[in-house]
Amino acid sequence: MKKMSKSARIGKKTSNVFVHILLGVLAFIWILPILFIIMVSFKSDPGLQVRTLLPDVILQKVKLSHPDMFANVTRGFIPTLDNYKKLFTDTTNVFNFPQMFLNTLIISIFTCIISAFFVLSVSYVMSRMRFKMRKPFMNVALILGMFPGFMSMIAVYYILKSIGLTEGAMIRVALVMVYSGGSGLSFYIAKGFFDTIPKSIDEAAYIDGATRWQVFTRITIPLSKPIIVYTVLQSFMAPWLDFIFAKVICRANKDYFTVSVGLWNMLEKEYIYSWFNCFAAGAVCISIPIIILFMVMQKFYREGVAGAVKG
Amino acid sequence: MPKGKAGKKKNKEFYNPYSVTNAVKKGDIFTRLSMLIMGLGNFARGQIAKGLAFLILEAAYIFFMIKTGASCIADLIRLGGAEQQKYWNEAKQVYEYTQGDNSLLMLLFGVATLFITIIFILLWRASLKSAYKAQCMKENGKKPDTFVQDIKSLFDKNLHKTLLALPVTGVVVFTILPLVFMISMAFTNYSKLDSHLTIFNWVGLENFGKIFSFNSSIGKSFWSALGWTLIWAVFATFSNYILGMILAIVINRKNTRGKAFWRTIFMLSAAIPQFVSLLLMRTMFNREGIINTLLQRYFNLSEPMPFWDNAMLARIVIIVVNIWIGIPFTMLQVTGVLQNIPEDLYEAAKVDGAGPVKTFFKITLPYMLFVTGPYLITSFTGNINNFNVIYLLSGGGPVTDLSSTSGKTDLLVTWLYKLSVDQQYYNIAAVIGIMTFVVMAVVSLITYHRTGSYKNEEGFQ
Numbered sequence: 001m002k003k004m005s006k007s008a009r010i011g012k013k014t015s016n017v018f019v020h021i022l023l024g025v026l027a028f029i030w031i032l033p034i035l036f037i038i039m040v041s042f043k044s045d046p047g048l049q050v051r052t053l054l055p056d057v058i059l060q061k062v063k064l065s066h067p068d069m070f071a072n073v074t075r076g077f078i079p080t081l082d083n084y085k086k087l088f089t090d091t092t093n094v095f096n097f098p099q100m101f102l103n104t105l106i107i108s109i110f111t112c113i114i115s116a117f118f119v120l121s122v123s124y125v126m127s128r129m130r131f132k133m134r135k136p137f138m139n140v141a142l143i144l145g146m147f148p149g150f151m152s153m154i155a156v157y158y159i160l161k162s163i164g165l166t167e168g169a170m171i172r173v174a175l176v177m178v179y180s181g182g183s184g185l186s187f188y189i190a191k192g193f194f195d196t197i198p199k200s201i202d203e204a205a206y207i208d209g210a211t212r213w214q215v216f217t218r219i220t221i222p223l224s225k226p227i228i229v230y231t232v233l234q235s236f237m238a239p240w241l242d243f244i245f246a247k248v249i250c251r252a253n254k255d256y257f258t259v260s261v262g263l264w265n266m267l268e269k270e271y272i273y274s275w276f277n278c279f280a281a282g283a284v285c286i287s288i289p290i291i292i293l294f295m296v297m298q299k300f301y302r303e304g305v306a307g308a309v310k311g
Numbered sequence: 312m313p314k315g316k317a318g319k320k321k322n323k324e325f326y327n328p329y330s331v332t333n334a335v336k337k338g339d340i341f342t343r344l345s346m347l348i349m350g351l352g353n354f355a356r357g358q359i360a361k362g363l364a365f366l367i368l369e370a371a372y373i374f375f376m377i378k379t380g381a382s383c384i385a386d387l388i389r390l391g392g393a394e395q396q397k398y399w400n401e402a403k404q405v406y407e408y409t410q411g412d413n414s415l416l417m418l419l420f421g422v423a424t425l426f427i428t429i430i431f432i433l434l435w436r437a438s439l440k441s442a443y444k445a446q447c448m449k450e451n452g453k454k455p456d457t458f459v460q461d462i463k464s465l466f467d468k469n470l471h472k473t474l475l476a477l478p479v480t481g482v483v484v485f486t487i488l489p490l491v492f493m494i495s496m497a498f499t500n501y502s503k504l505d506s507h508l509t510i511f512n513w514v515g516l517e518n519f520g521k522i523f524s525f526n527s528s529i530g531k532s533f534w535s536a537l538g539w540t541l542i543w544a545v546f547a548t549f550s551n552y553i554l555g556m557i558l559a560i561v562i563n564r565k566n567t568r569g570k571a572f573w574r575t576i577f578m579l580s581a582a583i584p585q586f587v588s589l590l591l592m593r594t595m596f597n598r599e600g601i602i603n604t605l606l607q608r609y610f611n612l613s614e615p616m617p618f619w620d621n622a623m624l625a626r627i628v629i630i631v632v633n634i635w636i637g638i639p640f641t642m643l644q645v646t647g648v649l650q651n652i653p654e655d656l657y658e659a660a661k662v663d664g665a666g667p668v669k670t671f672f673k674i675t676l677p678y679m680l681f682v683t684g685p686y687l688i689t690s691f692t693g694n695i696n697n698f699n700v701i702y703l704l705s706g707g708g709p710v711t712d713l714s715s716t717s718g719k720t721d722l723l724v725t726w727l728y729k730l731s732v733d734q735q736y737y738n739i740a741a742v743i744g745i746m747t748f749v750v751m752a753v754v755s756l757i758t759y760h761r762t763g764s765y766k767n768e769e770g771f772q
Contacts (some may be wrong), residue, residue: 016566023561027576030635031495034580036601061770118481129471132325136524137475146722146751148696151744154731157420159489177746181485184478209609213466217334240585242473244698248732260586267590276594283587294582298643305647 005138014268017072032103041280042079047273050281054080097282099255099264103172107258108239110176115235116228121143124216128202141185150244157248171249171256178245179238193227193304233297238288259286332442333625345442349482352442356449360458365438372431380424387421390414390499391512414511484493497741508735518742529739531727532717537750539626543701544694547633552687554634555641556649556679560671562642563649574646580669581639589703593619594630597767620709622719629720633700650676650684688758692751701725720757723747 001309023075024254035239087097123234126134160166165174197220205215221228243260257265263282341355350365357596390628391414400407445455456464465473497518524530562573580588595601597619603615618628652675660670680687701707707721707729716728716734723743730740 012566019561019564019567023567025557025571030639031409031593032576033588033595033635034583037587066529118478122478124593125471125474130325131471132327133437134471137479143489143752144482146692146697146755147490147748148727148744150698150724151727151741151747152486152493152739155419155489155492156485156739158415161485162416162419178485181481184475184482186487211463211467212470213473216470241586242726243586260584263722264586267594271595279590283584283591284576287583287587289583290584291579295578298578303649 004109008179011182037283038279039077041083041284042081043277043280044078044080046277048176060298083277084285087278087285088280094254094255094263095266095275095278096212097259097262097278100257100259102260103256104239104260107175107179107287108236110238111179112232112236114176115238118180118184119187119190119235120221120224120228121233122184123187124220127191128199128216128220129196129212141187142186150248153245153248156245160249166249168253169256171253174249175239175246175258178249179242180235189301189304190231191223193224197223226300227280230297230298230304233300234292236291237290237297240286255284327440329444329447331439332627334439338439338443339446342439342442342446345439346415346435347436350442353438356455356457357446358441358445358458361441361461361578365434365441368431368434372427372434375427377404379420380427383417383420383424386417388416398410404728411511412449415509418495418499419492422488422495426488426491452548492579492733493741493744495741496737497745499738501737502739503735512740514738518738520726522739522742526713528714529716531628532715533743533746534716535719536723537700537746539720540695540750543626543630543697543722545692546630547637547692547694547697548687550630550634551637552640555567555638556645556675557671558638559642559649560647560675563646574642577639577642581633581643585636586703587638589632589700592635596628596632616645619705622709623732624719625705625709628705629700632704633697644686645679645683648679651682652678684758689753691758692755693706694726695722695747695751695754698723698724698728724749 059077087095091098106129110178124230126138151154154244157166164170164175201223202215202221210218239258240260243258243264246258246261247264250258251263259282263279265271265278330395336347338352342352345352347549348366349369353359353365391412392420394555397406397408450457457768478745498513498515499511500507500514502508521527521529522533525534558577561567562570567573598617599616603612604617606612618622618624652660654672656678657670661672665673700727701720701722705718705720707718707725709720710718716730716736721729727740727743727747729744730736
């Protein structure tokens with residue numbers, strides 16, 4: 001490498017610079033909408049129109065020195081916290097954001113407990129137990145995955161209605177059931193993890209007289225921290241991200257809206273003008289915790305895929 | 312019984328001598344009577360609790376069938392029913408309404424009754440097997456399992472039954488039952504057409520005929536939606552895959568500085584809830600959105616660009632936005648695999664004088680296709696079902712043909728959603744759902760087969 005000619009080194013250097021400039025441009029494109037939504041959440045005038053994102057102080061200075069620039073813009077960007085204030089205090093109006101937040105939080109806590117239990121049970125059974133219905137079950141899971149998820153949505157709605165879960169506070173119960181009910185089918189990742197735990201550990205325990213239940217709860221579960229965290233986080237996030245099921249089951253019951261249905265409604269034609277800035281504020285408030293959870297989840301996912309016990 | 316034999320051969324690993332056939336053939340009087348009175352065999356061998364459980368369940372099922380179940384099944388076969396009617400009540404001197412039937416509930420309860428019956432049949436088989444098992448154990452001089460032993464085995468040898476009970480119930484109630492219910496709708500005339508919204512009948516394969524004909528408006532919508540679904544899936548999958556991989560490669564290069572920083576930035580946009588970023592994108596591409604404002608200011612466009620009103624533009628914008636959404640995900644998936652490509656492959660290529668482009672197509676891409684093949688297939692099928700991107704961006708629009716029920720960017724799934732939730736053509740929606748399944752199944756089968764043969768041709772290991 002040391003003997004590389006001068007021109008080759010220069011070529012390498014320019015391509016290096018080029019790559020970094022390219023990455024910078026791409027990163028800018030990817031980060032731009034995020035910056036944009038943060039700016040909008042601090043914007044003062046209503047509506048979709050965004051005249052300028054230049055802060056007012058800078059704009060006025062530019063105007064002083066170059067009067068012909070920004071001729072059609074009189075006022076710059078003056079950040080305000082009013083949108084956040086409106087979002088959290090204007091609860092009498094059409095959108096009661098604190099209530100939506102609470103609804104979603106309750107739903108997601110119950111969902112993640114139930115689905116984590118379902119997913120871990122099914123994955124453990126599929127990984128460790130051998131019985132007649134094992135292969136058929138896995139094939140059925142594969143086939144069911146090929147139907148569009150919400151094809152059954154209407155049917156689920158009527159089933160829930162016939163047992164009286166679509167009115168009033170029961171809507172929350174209905175949503176918990178919808179999010180966690182079928183979760184037993186998404187066992188593939190956790191099963192793959194359990195497969196990496198050496199069977200010799202289990203066998204040693206059986207020799208010592210442990211039952212399978214004891215092996216599951218005292219050995220497998222404690223060894224599976226990354227995949228448990230991953231499963232819990234994923235099911236916790238589902239109610240915050242989903243909006244189709246929530247929309248069909250809540251319908252027009254504003255008191256039981258989840259965050260995503262509420263935010264979606266803010267962009268409907270009749271509300272978009274006065275609520276666009278609040279939408280942005282709400283989106284920022286939701287996104288920050290979700291981003292943190294997502295990053296944590298990715299970390300545990302990588303650990304989980306890397307396997308349980310080394311060697 | 313040839314069927315029993317075939318079954319035996321297939322499941323040799325789990326061969327169970329206590330089968331239903333054996334119970335019928337070799338069972339004694341108590342075992343055989345268990346066919347009629349469940350649990351009798353268990354009583355006879357002293358398994359009181361177990362026998363009682365079987366007996367109670369049988370009684371409950373019979374009671375249910377007499378009370379409601381039988382009429383539910385009859386309704387399911389018949390469907391239709393009487394409409395709500397007005398009649399003159401002489402005594403009260405007012406018009407009153409008879410209670411009309413609701414075919415939808417008939418269908419739902421009928422399907423549910425069928426499920427309960429299937430569960431009962433499984434239970435019946437279990438009781439027969441357990442009666443025969445108890446008989447055999449007694450004959451061999453062993454003591455049949457006590458109730459406590461049975462409970463204990465549920466936490467040891469039969470742990471799978473305990474652990475699977477609730478999840479499987481959940482799957483049956485919230486996935487399989489609704490699916491069967493919806494599939495059966497495909498064979499009825501349940502739609503707002505001719506006002507069949509409360510009373511509807513079985514119509515056989517009529518709806519499938521409507522979908523496949525090129526002349527009806529629904530048929531035309533179907534073929535155009537199917538075409539666009541496939542085009543979209545191909546573009547969305549491969550653009551994300553290739554570009555995401557290139558991005559990952561560029562970040563992974565030996566001389567790139569701040570790898571973690573770049574990765575975090577791109578991950579940030581993947582971490583935002585999708586409905587937030589998609590709704591934001593939709594408003595950005597609106598007529599008054601920021602993109603049009605900028606275009607008008609700096610390119611002196613007189614008219615705003617009709618991003619969502621022109622079919623071609625809408626399709627392009629959707630694919631471009633999807634690239635923005637999807638690349639970070641691919642990057643996350645691919646990075647780990649890229650780091651595992653054996654270094655000597657690249658060294659060899661360098662010695663042979665291959666440039667970066669050639670190296671990419673001859674080494675990186677084949678290796679990645681080999682390892683991430685399954686991921687590619689799941690993302691392809693995921694894109695066929697990609698409801699969020701289409702619904703939140705364009706809502707399926709623009710609708711150019713007013714008589715049509717679908718817009719120009721509607722995928723089969725978003726069309727299905729509109730047909731059922733907004734337009735109340737439930738039967739057509741059900742047919743679309745089935746067709747989506749068929750498309751998915753065909754694609755998965757073909758591609759899995761392809762990756763399999765690929766693996767045999769050149770294993771990278």
